[in-house]
Amino acid sequence: MPNFCAAPNCTRKSTQSDLAFFRFPRDPERCRIWVENCRRADLEAKTSDQLNKHYRLCAKHFDPAMVCKTSPYRTVLKDTAIPTIFDLTIHLRYPPTRHRKRIKELTEEDLQKIKERGSAISIDQLHAKKVAAMEDSTSANEDEPQMSTEEKTLREYLKSLFEILVLLGKRNIPLVADKATDAEHLSNNLQALIEYRINAGDEALKKRFERTAVNTEYLSATQQSQLLDVCENTVREEMLMEVRESRFFSLVTGDLVTFGEVKHLPLFLRFVNQQNVLREEFLDFVPFDSDEFSLVDKLEALLTERFGLSMEDCRGQAHKATGTNTNKMKAVAVLLMEKYSQTLHMPCSHIALNIHLSNNLPYPNVQIVMETLNSFRSFFKNPLTHNELQKAISNHFQKNEEKGAALQEACSSEWTKQHSVFDLLLDLLPPLLLCMDNIRESGHFTDAVRSDAYTIAEMLSDFEFIVTTVILKNVLTFTRAFGRNLQGETLDVFFAVNSLTAVLHSLNEVNDNIEVYHEFWYEEAVAVANVMEVPTTVPRLFLRQQRAANESEVNVEAYYKEYVTVPVIHGVIQEVEDMFSEINLKALKCLSLVPAVMGQMKFNTTEENYADVYSSDLPNPETLPAELHCWRIKWKHRGKEVRLPTTIQETLQLPDVKFFPNVNAFLKMLSTLPVLKLDGKEGDTASERLQAYFDGVPPKQWNKSLAMLSVNTQVNYDLDVMVDKYCRLYPEDEQEAEAEAEMEAEAEAEMEAEAEAEAEAEAEAETEAEAEAETEKEAKDTAEEDAMKE
Structure with a gap:
């Protein structure tokens, strides 16, 4: 039967928490103080025996200095412990219910007394009660068995392993360093760290592995998986406890990630913790191998059934998607809002609005531009390719060194994520094409790099790509300042929201005068194409369709107006209206x-x-x-x-x-609304930490559990909790370890017995040799005496 916390506004129970639960003391004086601090009027009429038998308080209501963890199995309170940490206002947010714990209203003077009582009660005042309290007042874990020496040894060993795994996760170190082609010769980082800890004097690991051959694997794949699962689940549960306490949260999804040939959707939670600090933490990976209806069902099941959250408390959602996945995630957002009307769909704070708008436009030519932008990030991460781009910019802008220097500086940062990304892309198109040509002709790059350069060059030298870039640049000029303000301070966001009418008015004015605007934009695209020596043509597929239909000669400008300019301006207007609806x-x-x-x-x-x-x-x-x-x-x-x-x-x-x-x-x-920026250092969001993990670890070595440890660096967790959880989940491993320890002890005893027997045999042999030597000496002496007499 679970223990429930008796504190007001506390819903914790022992079956859903690793916290310790403590009985009310039987000592009437201490018990009275506990009840007064709880402010439970309904408990005042109960005796200390009744309270001790039926009521508990969880460890969250005691100062940490008052709680002593004597072992992984046993947590006790100090004799003078008084509960002083209570949330007495959270109930004001909820309508009254029949089952709510009644809170006694106190004056400001009473509240001050409660705050001071924790430090006012001295050890001397309660020392007289100590004997009775030790007999009757015990923790909720009073029946737990004392640990044997073997159990203590096992838990120290497990704690050392968890320390190593946490280090691997925080440092983005894969379990196996994939530097060799032969799988048998892969460098095992986990094995190496265990050996290092043994050599550094870790007694727990040394006792476990000191007689293990150095060329054998310390941990099997199954054991590694079990340990990593416990690490991951412990960190996640600590974070979820904070979310449940804060109640309201928002969902944020990231770019798709492929694990084992299956695409997964990274899922983050945004919430305000009990210290009123806004947090965004990584929750889990959701399989992305189904339609939008199944994906919504998976999200609901994951959040409610597995993690114990309520979708009724979800107040926002933001989805980062590109390419063909854009429509799917938009459908997911709509379905969630149909079920939960307050789950407001908004852009994410750490994605520039113009990039978000472009990603959501369901047109192939726009998606090609966005995919090419994404490819630049990985392609130019290589210092050699980045240097080639810098040279190409310098060569192209020889007559305008100031602009060339500005572009070189812009390219040294994350320029593909900026609000003005399309302005930069348009200026960089000629240098980019020149850079790709130089890389293809150079012998200093690998075949893979030259192949990527060829693919990018083919995209850049397509006139449709150039026109689409020009149109996106000009249309999104009207939303650039608006989007930048959305990622600014609170005052900027407020005035940006109030300026939305003007933004939509400007976009609609462009739409009403599309003929004039398109003419100027098309001329700009032709000028860029001429500089790049790209012919101004329509796509080959469209030409073939026209010939098949016996159509007359195609007007290139009219084609791009109908199939690029008009769809883009309509799509941007619709996206802005959807993302910034009335609610x-x-x-x-x-x-x-x-x-x-x-x-x-x-x-x-x-x-x-x-x-x-x-x-x-x-x-x-x-x-x-x-x-x-x-x-x-x-x-x-x-x-x-x-x-x-x-x-x-x-x-x-x-x-x-x-x-x-x-x-x-x-x-x-x-x-919690995803559109509002997170406080803290730039590049320190959970999504950016996850991306840093993927950038720093080879794809073959990605591990979900280590990713959880790497990303959720702000989550506090206890290694002892991991050890306890592992022992509960895998008791057979503990039994095997104990059996191994017994066998090792028996083997040691046998070896000691054999050593003693050998020592005794050697001593007897030495004694016999000495006796023989004496006999021989006596015989020799007798023979000499006889010879002298003769």
Whole structure:
């Protein structure tokens, strides 16, 4: 039967957590203090014996210094431990229920006493109760057996192995270094680290493997898989506990990854933890080998059945997809919104809006441009190819050195991910083609590199590619500033949202005057093609279709207007309207709750008009107008020395934001929206860490479990928990290890007995030899005496 935590607003139970659960003490004085700190009015009438028998508190409510882990099996409290860590406000977000633990309302003076009590109670005050407490008040793990020496040895050995695996994951080191062609001669990094730890004096590993032949494998593939699974699941469960505590989250998916010839979709969760810090962590890989309906079912099953989350608490979704997968992920987003209306579909904060828009355009010519851009990232990662591009830029812009230098500097960064990527691409088209030709003619590159250069050159020398690039550059000029602001600070995002009408107006004006705009854009494309010596033709397939239909000569400009310009402008308008629908805009306009935005708007904001987006999630929706009025007054009449917080995260860190429960709930839900940027260093998002793992490890050596350890560096986990979990999941391995230990002990005893017997035999032989030597000496002496007498 599971143990449930008696603390208010705590839903943990022993079957879903690795936390320790502790009984209420039988000592009446200590038990009274525990009840007072819990603020459970319904427990005050119960005796200490009743509380000790039927009620528990989990370890989360005690200062870590009060909890002692005496072994992997046993966790106890110090004799003076008092629970002091409780969340007494989270219940305000939820409607009252019949089964909710009732919280006793206290005054500010009572709350202060509770905070001080943890340090006020001295050891002397409770020392008199110590004997009775030791007899009656034990932890929830009081019946756990004491460990034998063999068990302790085994757990130390497992802990050393987990330390090595965690190191491999954090350092992006594959289990096997694939540098040899013969599989039998692959360098085993795990084996090498174990040997290093043994040589460095790791007693647990040394005892385990000291008599193992150095050319044998320390761990079988099955054991490695089991250990890695435990690592992965422990890290994931720690992260999921934080998500469950925060309740609201958003889904973010990344680029497809191929494991074992099966495509997988990386899945991330964005949430605000209990410290009000916005986090985005990697969750798992989802198989991508089915249609959109099956994929939605897989996502739901994964999140709800396996990971214990509720899709009703999902507040946003963002999907990064390219090529033929774009339509599939858009369909997934629509299906999720049909089931869960508050799962708002938005662009992802760490992808430039113009790139996101282009990826979502379902036209083959646009997708070819985007795939070519993606190929540049891996192609120019090689320093030799990058140097060739720098030379080509310098040669092409000999007469305009300033522009050449600017382009060289731009290409030294992640230029394929910038908001102005199509402007850069258009300027780089002639140097890029020159670079590819030089690589193909050079003998300093491998056949594979020259083959890739040939493929890219074929794309670049296609007039349809040039026209499409020019059209994308000009159409997306109207969304470039808008997209850049979306990735800016909170104030920038708020004003970007309010400028959307102007952006759509500009795009519609282009659409209404498409004849004029297309003429200018086509002339620009022809000029670029002339510089690159590319003929201005229509695609070969279209020409063949025209001949088959006995059509007259094709007008090249009219063709590209009908099949490129018009579809692109229509597609961009539709995508912008879909991604920034009315409900999405309402949610983002709630950013006016951030004090800096309120100040910029002269405190004349109207959040009440947008509150219906999250009205069901607010703790006290009926008091929202009055609370918002107080929130505005608070900041409007602040002191001159008080600075207005500029971001959601800064606002959530304010100590008095908890006195505005509706505002607090609004800000936390807004934080999870994928369009808002994450705080922290650039390049430090979970998706970027995952990409760094894939870039740093050869594809054949990719490992899902090590990827989890590499990406979720902010997740705290305990090696002892991993050891406990492994022993629970694989008890037969523990038994085998114990049997091996017994056999080794017996073998050692036999060897010692044999050594003693050999020593005794040697001693007897020495004694006999000495006796024989004495006898021989006596005989010799007698013979000499006899000879002298004669």
